[in-house]
Amino acid sequence: MPTVEFTANLARQTASAACEVSGDTVREALLAAFERQPQLQGYILDDQGALRTHVVVFLDGQTLRDRKKLSDPVSPNSEIFVMQALSGG
Amino acid sequence: MKLYLGTRKGLIEAESTPDGGWRLGRASFLGVHVPMLLPDARDGTLYAVLEHGxxxxxxxASRDGGATWEERASPAYPPKPEGATEVLCPMRQVPVPWNLEKIWSLETGGADQPGVLWCGTIPGGLFRSEDHGATWSLVESLWQHPKRAKWFGGGYDWPGIHSILVDPRDSQRVLLGISCGGVWETADGGASWECIGAGQQADYMPPELAGDPDVQDPHRIVRNGAQPDVVWMQHHSGIFRSGDAGKNWERLRTADPGDFGFAVAVHPADAATAWFVPGIKDELRVPVDGALSVMRTRDGGRSFTPAREGLPQEHAYHLAYRHGLAVAEDGRTLAFGTTTGSVWTSADGGESWQRLSAELPPVYCVRFG
Incomplete structure (x- = not known):
């Protein structure tokens, strides 16, 4: 199953434990993680469901291409890291 | 008495001391920008807005004066409908976003509306909660108002609501100050809205548009509970006063040392008394001649007197932002904080000032609680 891991800096603000999730796209994987930690969604996605301007997602070492719909495909062994983009801090 | 300071690096508290002074205390949310605070006198809840970069x-929200906190919902713009017509910034012809960019104001509903909160945001959405911030609804009547297309950003990229004044006589009547969109009024709890405010003058517009109520940049508007028809405004282009709840405004030209600034506070029992922190207009935004002062009028704006005692009179570059000046319920205790990280307090109605600290992060919001 894909894994999702969040920057440690989020842990000070809200529950953001790493987890194994199911999903065929980054959006599905993240939504599965948010189901377990509902408050987390607003920290990562904006009001319209796009990735926040100053958040970056790495999918198997590559930055996410579709920041709006998060449609990048995920494989069963994928590793997703949600990090700060350092801009906007 | 407590003083709450919303700063670039957290919520910092101060407490009054028996000798009439103030002592800095606890810091919460260290490292996080706290642009807005609201002590709710109706039930003792303290609200803090956190703006994570x-x-x-x-x-x-805290139910114990800031000792412990729990997260409430943040206002969120609803999904943008497919095919919705874009509202373009009239100055730059770029679409105004449907996302919460900034909480710029947070106020309680009336005393007869426990749990009701109003929240003004950038890019211009007004939100209302009926359950202490557990859930929020966008006030669609304002967001969908055709005149919103005339609004534009003032200081920020997008327009925003920085002042929310609930009429203490009738909680259904609410005034908004919008930069840049002027003064708006509802008489029916937010079901319908009207842009009001004749007499304002926007010197940054072409002459033929300068009096248009929709393009005004009221940096801050305030009223008190005793004479709510009197409304004070620190406008981008000067100081204005209304005697009829914001419908008509008079520009007051006697301000010394200047009529540019962001903050204004009104005496809680005497609407003829108001305070301002002037600076050089309008892009310089530093004290006139390097000398910091707080102007006070006690005669409804016929005259203004700058108080300088206790304030630096040379080489001063302090700026009090729009929510950075507050007066306590006693009408004598005041405080203001600056973008340079200083806070001054007064115990004599603003005649003299004492510096509480010069070591703070930039201060954006000052509230007594």
């Missing part, structure tokens, strides 16, 4: 704006 990466993770967006959040709302926290």
């Amino acid at each position: 990466h993770f967006g704006t959040k709302l926290q």
Whole structure:
């Protein structure tokens, strides 16, 4: 199953434990993680469901291409890291 | 008495001391920008807005004066409908976003509306909560108002609501101050809205548009509970006063040392008394001649007197932002904080001032609680 891991800096603000999730796209994987930690969604996605301007997602070492719909495909062994983009801090 | 300071690096508290002074105390949310605070006198809840550089704006609430906190919901714009017509910024012809960019104001509903909160945001959405911030609804009547297309950003990229004044006589009547969109009024609890405010003058517009109520940049508007028809305004282009709840405004030209600034506070029992922190207009935004002062009028704006005792009179570069000046319920205790990280307090109605600290992060919001 894909894994999702969040920057440690989020842990000070809200529950953001790493987890194994199911999903065929980054959006599905993240939504599965948010189901377990509902408050987390607003920290990562904006009001319209796009990735926040100053958040970056790495999918198997590559930055996410579709920041709006998060449609990048995920494989069963994928590793997703949600990090700060350092801009906007 | 407590003083709450919303700063670039957290919520910092101060407490009054028996000798009439103030002592700095606890810091909460260290490192996080706290642009707005609201002590709710109706039930003792203290609300704090957190603006994370990466993770967006959040709302926290404390039931014990800031000792412990719990996260409440943050206002969120509803999904943008497919095919919705874009509202373009009239100055730049770029679409106004449907996302919460900033919480710019947070106020309680009336005394007869426990749990009701109003929240003004950038890019211009007004939100209302009926459950202490557990859930929020966008006030669609204002967001969908055709005249919103005339609004534009003032200081920020997008327009925003920085002042929310609930009429203490009738909680259904609410005034808004919008930069840049002027003064708006509802008489029916937010079901319908009207742009009001004749007499304002926007010197930054072409002459033929300068009096248009929709393009005004009221930096801050305030009223008190005793004479709510009197409304004070620190406008981008000067100081204005209304005697009829914001419908008509008079520009007051006697201000010394200047009529540019952001902050204004009104005496809680005497609407003829108001305070301002002037600066050089309008892009310089530093004290006139390097000398910091707080102007006070006690005669409804016929005259203004600058108080300078206790304030630096040379080489001063302090700026009090629009929510950075507050007066306590006693009408004598005041405080203001600056973008340079200083806070001054007064115990004599603003005649003299004492510096509480010069070591703070930039201060954006000052509230007594």
